[in-house]
Amino acid sequence: MQLNSHGKIPGLLSFLSFKTFLAMKLTAILLTITCLQLSAKSFSQTISFSGRNVPLEKVLSTIEKQSGYYLFYKYNELKDARPVTLQLRNASVDEALKQSFAGQPFRYAIDANTIIITKATQVATSEISLQKDIRGRVTDDTGEPLPGASIRVKGTNQATVSDVNGAFRLGNVGDNAVLVVSFTGFIPQEIQVNAQTEVSIRMKEELLNLNEVVVVGYGTQKRINLTGSVSSIKADDIQSRPVTSVNAALQGQMAGVTIVNTNARPGTNNASIRIRGIGTLNNANPLIVIDGIPGGDMSILNPDDVESVSVLKDAASASIYGVRGANGVVLVTTKKGRSAADGKVNVRYNGYVGLQTPTALPKMASSVEYMELMNEALLNSRSNPSWTDEQIAIAREGSDQNYYANTNWIDEIYKNSAPQHNHNLSLNGGIGQSSYYLSYGYLNQGGLITGDNFNSNRNNLRLRFNTKVFDRLNIDGNVGYVDRNYISSSEGTATSSGPLNAAMAISPLVPVRFTTGGWAYHGGQRNPIAMTTDAGDDKFDSQEFTGNIQATLKLFDGLQLRGQYGQVRYHTRRTIFNKTVDYIDPNGTLVYQNNVPNKLEVRSFTRNYNTLLGMLEYEKTLSKDHYIKAMVAASQEEDINNDLNASRTDLPVNDVPSLNVGTLNQLNSNPATQWALQSFFGRFNYAYKEKYLLEGNFRRDGSSRFDASLRWDWFGSLSAGWIFTEESFFPESLKEILNVGKVRFSYGTQGNDQVGGNFDYMSIYESRTTMPIGNQLTSSYWQPGVANQYLTWESVEKSDIGVDLALFNSRLNITADYYLNKTKDILLAVPLPDVLGAAYPVQNAGSVENKGWELQAGWRSKVRNLTYGITANLADVKNKVTSYGGAPPVIGDRLRRVGDPIDAFYGLVADRIAQEADFNYNPATGSYTPRFPHIAGDPISPGDIIYKVLTPTTDPGKPYDITDPEREYISLDKDRKVIGNAIPRYTYGFRGDLAWKGIDFSFFLQGVGKINGLLQGQARHAFINQGTMPQKVHLDRWTPDNPDASYPRLVYNQSYNTRLSTFWLQDASYLRLKNIQLGYTLPKKITNLLKIEDVRIYASADNLFTSTDFFYGFDPEIPVSSGGIYPQVKTFIFGLNINLK
């Protein structure tokens, strides 16, 4: 076994680089058990080997393998070794070693079954005074034993390893000897023996994270050597939170990575990810790469299988993904097996059970309030009231529960809580050169909606297998399989339809059921409870397979060849059964039906994504100071979708969801599409004296989405880093405080072709049904769009300057970045004058600029038994459209105009609510004439909103004169401006954790410092159309008796007061206790007795507390909506982790 200079085991490098506490322990146990087991094994003690100019390292590994002896040496030191020429046939270990080390600048010694190799210069002075045995125990800070720590007598070959209790024994140690104790993840210690025969060694954890290895595009990189901006998190940051997707787990964890959880509905909670703002007017989703394969779906990955997530934020890190990476890249690496010498399996269980409850729900007005407000609103709209006094009296008395009920539909449609549980079981092990990881995860989420619909199940299976064959070829196979389903009401949960919307649109006078038992219906709105219960369902089930096989062939020193094939394939089926719902009134009459005739629709989707990659990599350190790494590669990808839809109506029964049962209207369709991409790319890294770092990337991409003549383009980046703390001029005294300091700079370009359709450059005819001709279903061909054959790449120019600092023994780590991203030639469907008569074609129009900064800081330390850590991140981004390709701006509530943020809120500036004194009243006609500028055409009266004039006349000081046409009206053209925007600013996360003996506690705060929200439609308003029911807050509407109202006067079916203005824009900033968690790990004494490695129990809550000024009934994480959205949830769970060996 080899130890490199950091005490890492090279073969397991990628795993151990993540110094999770658990992992360290496991490694230690692996080592210990390995050592203990050695004596029991018999190996052939003879060595056969022959070769010319073979690297010493290779000879030694052969000896290790054939003899069963263990080798200890510093990996780096062997670089000075000379090649060896050997001819051994059944030689003894000793002889083999003797020949190998002849003339080498090394010495070796054999101690028990271990061969220890040291530099010849380090040979101890032979000043041996008194020799004695020494015993000791190695523990961590908390006193827990550290098995597997290496204890070496300084300057000698003498060494040993601590056992399972952390104990060790060394013979023949002199009084003046110094013991060097080292252990992965801990600061090495030197102990003066003196007269002691028993030593107790407490190791301090090494907190330096700059040496960790980070996954980057098509490879890995030590964090210290990074010149790009890469954020990463590890399994520990994800596990044991009740997150259902990796997307959700990333929220608030990394500066500049904004996650918005737009939909909490079970099975579809696919949070959106934005890296460094919105760099495009199109698809702003980052590229997701899972185990090297782009195109997977991170949201359905089992979070428990994730080893690490890296986010590539700047051009230096992401330009290697060329066309795919303009919005940033998220690299997900799944867990890998770890082989144990004894072949023992590590079995791990992680599971929880819990409950979800909604975070915020609106409160609706009661029946009587509804009737009174409605009459008031009708009179205000100069129409007749709808409810007679008698009818209101009946509602007040509650004497007619069929037609004058008082139903709280929000209470009815939502359940108080829904269950959620999750179980993960993994096997992890291997032997020799092979290892495997096998896991199964099950997630079940119950729905919060009344009825049996709205729940989801997910089964994740993953198998990863690694092996090395012929000493040169590494094979890494990885297969993921997801079988998942979710169900919802046949109406879905779209914001504009569906039961959640319906619950806010139905009158409180309607009971859920008539007293006679039938579903209640008063007309107009379908009964949402009837719909979620009896109207059928929308079942989604999907089988998703991802396969990935990678072979790495070591050609010769430093050069390797890598090939990778990946496939993502899914088959998804959606079965939508719209069942007929009957409404039978108290007289037994069928008064109404929904979904007539009943209809069954089956949609089947298949996707087949394939990618091939070939890569040549070279890594070498030349004359000590020059480190070189280079890579060239070619890849291709294709994505083919093929769907089949069919439907039939008039199924005679409501319980057999099969097309065969339906009789009429047999319709079908077969949408399909495809795209492909070819790429050639490469990277070059150079480091001088581990101080000056340089990296270059290039990529040439060809996309099937463009015309052949415009298909190919070049992208590239250049970046540099300087570790100034390594300079000789940097004072040692200062270095004790500032341990590592690095500045880095990057610049590069990237492209984006993921916009619009796959064939926007071609003239296409699509079939559609038209007016029936000849009294039959008639089809036609039409041209839905306008082809643009000049389409080409959208390109992004990204610059980044960053600093990485490690202070106070690396307890404090700080990373700061400032960046400027300029997107050019944005592929955009610019809204055009509609004389065009077609969907707006995609054009290369416009530029967007994102300017921002990010700060990430972490502090980790220990006070006696208490370990604690704090990490915080804060980021800001300013977004601006810098060019619009000469096209006129898109004016609307969401503005797209040069100089303003994308989709900024563009509206009127509200002054106040108008009072009666602001009008001239004509008692004869009952009409009010405003004495202030207003919008011509609005029937404005007291209680309506007064807006400000933004573009004054030539004489702004002139008092308002109704006869002056320039002053009479508020202009929708000239008196609107940018009043806010919904791009989150000052996004932050703050995480704290404490561990004391077996107890651990953590909390995680997350929030947005500045953002505007806008609730529209039924979420915010009352009576603006038939389906906007009043909420309790609308009782505070303007009336002559309530001039200081929070809501304007109610005007039935009129929405002019709801025009976008500052009156309705809201502060949607929030601070949220995203997660709080308390855990307890059972003491080793107990778990050892049970032969269990680890047992931890924990309780955790998500979204427990939120501080916000956002409108009361809705969640600020969805700042812009019209309601009807499945609510965000609080989750409370109780969980258990068990590790078995």
Add this chain to the structure above:
Amino acid sequence: MKIVKIFALLAVLMISACQKDYLDRVPLDNIVDETFWNTEQDLILAVNTCYAFIKNKNTVDIDRMGDNHINSTASDAYRVIASGNFTYDLATVNNQWTDQYEGIRQCNIFLSNYNRAEAVSVERREALAAEARVVRALLYSYLTFFFGDVPIVDKPLNISELYGPRDPQEKVVDFILNDLDLAAQHLPREIQTGANLGRVSKGAALALKARVALYASRFDVAEKAAQDCMDLGVYALYSNGNPKTSYNELFTWAGKLSAGTNKESILVRTYLADVTMHNLSREIQVPDQASRFNPTKALVDSYLDTLGYPINHANSVYREDSYRDIFRNRDPRMTQTILTPGAAWGGRKDGNPANSNLNIFTAPRFTSGNPGGTVTLTGFYFTKYVHVPTVALVSRDANDIHLIRYAEVLLTLAEAKLEQGTLTQADVDRTINVIRDRVGMVHMDLAWLEANGLSAREEIRRERRIELALEGQRWFDIVRWKQGALLAADVKGMKRSFATVPADVANLRVDQQGYILVNDGRRFEEPKNYLLPVPMEQYNRNQNLGQNPGWVN
């Protein structure tokens, strides 16, 4: 050796990565332009697209812009337009603009490409092109009579050609008439039947030409086109032999083109049960809500009495002492248009608590509640266009929507001659009196009108209003007759005192005569409200369009 094999594998891999045609992908579910426009079948499929843009049930909805009826939904855009209380950002205004241009593009695509199908005979090609021209002309007619001046687009535009100014209405009308003349040359004279049932024929081009010319006050052109259409000799008013039901039946499923006996409808948006349906019958008599089409007092009052007198005429036999009285002694079209007590309906429980027959209407209903029945704002309901069996179900109505009927052509001829000062009694007899004969209404007699102090122009306009109620013409007529004041008037209903249950109407507002005041605060500004505004989106994207008189941007 194994290493060599792996090398070979990788080499293959790299070579395959360099496949030249790997990126040459084609659509998997569409046709590309290069392979289309060859056969007659291609042409038919392409021209069929134009029919998708013929105005559908919206034809009836836009009738609400006039004064014939009012929607219970106050937010309904057409009610809002009628009230004059709206601004140029009203979405529906923009939709009318974009919907027509969307169809125009598809017609233009056909008209720019059809000659590529050289294998198809020239006559056949031109006949199909004529269909596209008629549809294009129809779409332009809506555009120009909604918005006045509009850009003429006669080919599929590319994105650099979109920023021109509007063309004057005169030019647009010329363009439309020219298209229709061309179309009339190539279309078949007979009504299309069988597999082509619903396609336009020559009569459609002529009838549309007559309408457009009339709207544009080109009365000579209108007269000629109407006369040409009549001379085809293929159209006749729909009748089942019974004057009491013929008119009403035309607007039910029995009057559908596919029912085989309708020779009256010249341009039709056809519907087909289960395939393409609308919701009109239900919206008119929705049994558990308020009707979306409440006939106004203004419409109800415009029906003549049985002698041909307006009801406010001194000689009129009309008396209004009860709800039932309103329907007595009136033009027979009234009871075939406005729901009359005793008629079958789909509105279930009416306003008379004593009526237990849910299928027969006896009294208007003003309150919602137990059990459900259609609520009216005005006291009136329509029966025209209601196919009772589909009232109970949402969007299951397959009534054809009649865009141009032969009766309109007759009315156009009469009006065009009147306006030219050439109307004779013989003209009245071959037009208006043919229409009146269908329902058994007394003939219009020009001398009698004059003797009774009645204006022939007013009576011909009344005839048009009565005959074409609910058919989408009313706003255009009011606008071209410059009668904007009608739209500024308060909307009223029946006398409140006629309600069966006084408590149900106790809090309804009434005017000084005791008629229900349904909606007031309406405005009509001249000349502003004679045109719709250029929609805000369009103005913002192309300020060369300018704005119509009186509108504030």
